Amino acid sequence: MPSSISMEDYQFLCDVAREFNEYVPPERVVRPAAAQSDARGDRPGDDFNRRASWAEVLEPHGWKVESSSGDVTYWTRPGKGRGVSATTGKCTSEIGGDLLYVFSSNADPFEPDRGYSKFSAVAALEYGGDFAAAAKGVAERGYGRQFPQDPAVFVGRAGDPGATPRGFKWASELSAPAKGDDWVWEGYLPRGGIALLSALWKVGKTTLLTHLLRACGAGGEFLGRPLKPSKVLYVTEEGERHWVRRRDSLNLGDHVGFYLQPFATKPAPADWVGFVAQLCQDVQEHGFDLIIFDTLSSLWPVQEENDAGAVNTALMPLQSIAKIGAGVLLIHHLRKSGGGEYTGSRGSGALSSFPDILIELTRFDGSDPKDKKRVLRAKGRYEETPDELVIEMVNGEYRHVPDAPAAVVGPAPVLDGDTDEGMILKVLREAGRPLQTDEIRAALASSGSGVRDAKVSVIINSLYARGLLVMTGQMRSKTNPRRFSFPSQSAPGCHAGMTSRESDGDVIPNISFPPDTQGRNETESDECGEIGQ
Numbered sequence: 001m002p003s004s005i006s007m008e009d010y011q012f013l014c015d016v017a018r019e020f021n022e023y024v025p026p027e028r029v030v031r032p033a034a035a036q037s038d039a040r041g042d043r044p045g046d047d048f049n050r051r052a053s054w055a056e057v058l059e060p061h062g063w064k065v066e067s068s069s070g071d072v073t074y075w076t077r078p079g080k081g082r083g084v085s086a087t088t089g090k091c092t093s094e095i096g097g098d099l100l101y102v103f104s105s106n107a108d109p110f111e112p113d114r115g116y117s118k119f120s121a122v123a124a125l126e127y128g129g130d131f132a133a134a135a136k137g138v139a140e141r142g143y144g145r146q147f148p149q150d151p152a153v154f155v156g157r158a159g160d161p162g163a164t165p166r167g168f169k170w171a172s173e174l175s176a177p178a179k180g181d182d183w184v185w186e187g188y189l190p191r192g193g194i195a196l197l198s199a200l201w202k203v204g205k206t207t208l209l210t211h212l213l214r215a216c217g218a219g220g221e222f223l224g225r226p227l228k229p230s231k232v233l234y235v236t237e238e239g240e241r242h243w244v245r246r247r248d249s250l251n252l253g254d255h256v257g258f259y260l261q262p263f264a265t266k267p268a269p270a271d272w273v274g275f276v277a278q279l280c281q282d283v284q285e286h287g288f289d290l291i292i293f294d295t296l297s298s299l300w301p302v303q304e305e306n307d308a309g310a311v312n313t314a315l316m317p318l319q320s321i322a323k324i325g326a327g328v329l330l331i332h333h334l335r336k337s338g339g340g341e342y343t344g345s346r347g348s349g350a351l352s353s354f355p356d357i358l359i360e361l362t363r364f365d366g367s368d369p370k371d372k373k374r375v376l377r378a379k380g381r382y383e384e385t386p387d388e389l390v391i392e393m394v395n396g397e398y399r400h401v402p403d404a405p406a407a408v409v410g411p412a413p414v415l416d417g418d419t420d421e422g423m424i425l426k427v428l429r430e431a432g433r434p435l436q437t438d439e440i441r442a443a444l445a446s447s448g449s450g451v452r453d454a455k456v457s458v459i460i461n462s463l464y465a466r467g468l469l470v471m472t473g474q475m476r477s478k479t480n481p482r483r484f485s486f487p488s489q490s491a492p493g494c495h496a497g498m499t500s501r502e503s504d505g506d507v508i509p510n511i512s513f514p515p516d517t518q519g520r521n522e523t524e525s526d527e528c529g530e531i532g533q
Contacts, residue, residue, distance in 0.1 A: 044135045044144030045119035049097045051143065051310050052118050053303035054088045056266065058100070061125050075100075077107040091115050142270030142301070184290050184327045185212070186226040187384045188376075190356060191289065194318060194328040195380075198345040199361035204374060204393075205331055206238075208361065209294065211398050214250045216290070223376075223391055224400035230289035233282055235259040237298035257286070263299065269313065272301045276317040283326045291321055294331040297346075305347025315354045334360065356381050364390060373401065421459050423449045434472055434483035460484055 005013075054073065055065075062078030063086075070089075077085035085104040092098055099115035109124045110116060116124065123134035138144070176182075182191060189195055199205045215222040219229035232255065236243070240260050246252065262275060279291055293299055300314040321328050335346045345352050352358060357380030364373030376389040390401040427443045428435060435443075437457055444451045451459075463469040464484065473482040 044139040045117075045131070047143040048119045048122070048138045049117050051269075051303070051307070051313075052122075052138075054098070054100065054118065056303050057118050057121050057125070077104050079106075080104075086110070093117070140270075141268035142273075143268075183226070183384070184216075184228055184230050185222060187382070187386050188225070188357060188359060188378060189290060189327045189329060190382060191327050192322050192325050193356040194322055194330065194354065195357040195359060196330045196332060196345065196352065196355040197359040197361060198332045198334045200334050203361055203363060205361060206294065207393075208374070208391075208398060209234075209292065209331070210246050210250055210252075213256050214252055217253045217255045223389060223398060224402065225386075225389075228289070229255075231255050231257075231287055232290045232292060233257045233259070233279065233286075233288040234292045234294065235262060235279075235299060236294050237261060238294075257282070257288070266303065267299075267301045269301045272314060273317050276320060280320050280324060283321060283324055288326055290327045290329060292329045292331065296330045296332050302347075305351075308348040308350040311348045311350040312354070315351070330355065334362075357385055364392075374398075420449075420451045420455060421463070423447075423451055424456065424459055424463070428469070428485060434485035436481050436483050440484075 054075075058075060064076045066074040066076045066082065066084055068074070072087055072089040074084045075086045075088065076083055085107050086100055086102040088100050089098055091101045093115070097117065099117060100110075100121050101115045102110040102112055104110075105112045109129070110121075119134065119138070120131075122138065123129055123131050127134040127137060135144075183189065184191055197205065212222060213232055213234065215227055216230040216232050219227050221227055234256060236258065238260065243258060243260065263271070267275065282288060283291070297305065302310045302314050304310060318328050318330075332351065333346045345358075357378060359376055359378045362375050362377070363371050364375050365371045372393045374391050374393075376391065377387065378385045378389075379387070391398050392401050393399075423444060424440060427440050427447075431439075431443070437460060440460070441453050441456050444456065445453075460469065464471055468486075469484045470487050471482055471484055473480045
């Protein structure tokens with residue numbers, strides 16, 4: 001055998017070997033150089049990557065969510081019934097942020113085994129891969145650097161010949177409306193202020209608001225609190241026929257105006273700013289005292305409610321309404337899990353930190369879905385705001401209940417049978433007696449609920465800690481085991497999960513955890529290529 005071969009023979013052998021190679025290397029992905037990135041992030045593509053959502057990019061083109069796990073969302077391409085064609089939330093880059101990583105070879109115009117930023121994805125889907133056209137298109141939607149507003153200029157005291165333009169006021173120059181004109185509805189809706197009313201769905205938000213609208217016509221008193229005669233502009237996600245029925249039922253007058261479904265789709269940030277400017281013009285031309293947004297999540301341009309930056313950006317224009325003297329009431333949803341200290345509103349905490357007054361509407365007895373009493377709990381910057389107001393629907397009218405006993409502390413549980421919490425509460429309600437945790441697990445299993453055994457004790461402990469269930473018995477006792485029930489089913493010797501104690505003269509919540517939790521909470525990158533910006 002020769003000790004060496006010619007270069008020609010070597011090349012021939014290599015070519016023969018390549019014929020047996022089954023490995024196909026992935027196509028090299030070209031990433032833009034870091035120097036090309038705008039550090040300010042104010043280009044339309046940068047801003048789109050930061051603030052747009054993948055639902056906004058993909059769903060209009062037929063992509064569907066297959067499932068989600070943590071921060072990762074699995075997507076199914078158009079034309080495919082089920083299965084995973086791509087992911088978002090798993091792959092990221094410093095330039096494009098969260099990436100769409102495509103597996104399918106049939107997801108035109110995307111190529112398989114590549115990552116796409118939101119901007120590069122929208123460029124491929126809507127602009128044939130033309131990044132310049134895509135930049136222009138998303139800029140028209142309100143993304144990218146906007147021209148700064150002219151700073152407010154305050155001239156100074158009237159008649160002061162030495163006044164020079166400046167953007168601030170001295171302390172002696174601050175002014176406020178007369179005390180008697182501070183409120184539309186005393187304690188809850190300040191003139192020139194912003195309030196947030198949050199509740200679970202179908203608790204009665206719109207019903208309460210409709211009664212408020214009627215009362216604003218003549219003024220006087222509403223639910224035991226002074227109410228001024230007021231003109232109200234109502235911005236609603238609902239269609240006209242619903243409000244025709246309410247108008248005729250409660251005889252609403254022309255002191256109320258409506259914007260009915262003002263946007264056909266989620267508005268772009270620029271469209272939202274323009275709409276708020278129109279509302280300001282309506283306030284000045286027609287003398288509206290109050291603007292109501294019902295519900296905020298269906299009207300504003302925010303795609304991801306947990307994005308604090310996007311939430312703040314959407315809320316800031318509303319201050320222009322307050323500055324011209326009208327009140328603003330934002331209607332929103334509570335989270336299913338609730339939250340103490342007025343943290344129950346769904347989404348980013350930036351929403352709850354923005355208003356002057358936070359209001360939460362809950363059932364008086366969270367264990368009874370037929371209970372007609374409701375509780376308004378409020379906290380804000382005004383001493384006139386009451387901590388709690390109990391109301392009741394009597395003969396089709398909401399009435400103040402002046403001497404009601406203390407309501408159940410904590411957010412109302414979700415009684416919807418489709419939720420894990422709701423199915424556990426349904427088992428307890430149907431049993432009509434205290435149950436052990438194992439008995440609850442058995443009932444859930446026999447009903448085919450799908451609630452995992454490991455979650456049952458976690459949910460029960462949460463309900464107990466929130467004061468929505470009471471407990472009898474002792475841990476690891478064979479003769480007197482622990483059992484849980486609604487407060488209305490409790491017997492002597494039960495323990496409530498939420499009590500109160502005094503500390504320095506203040507009554508503050510004291511969570512008494514079940515003995516086995518001892519105050520603890522129980523909980524349970526691939527390399528990616530990238531195309532474009």
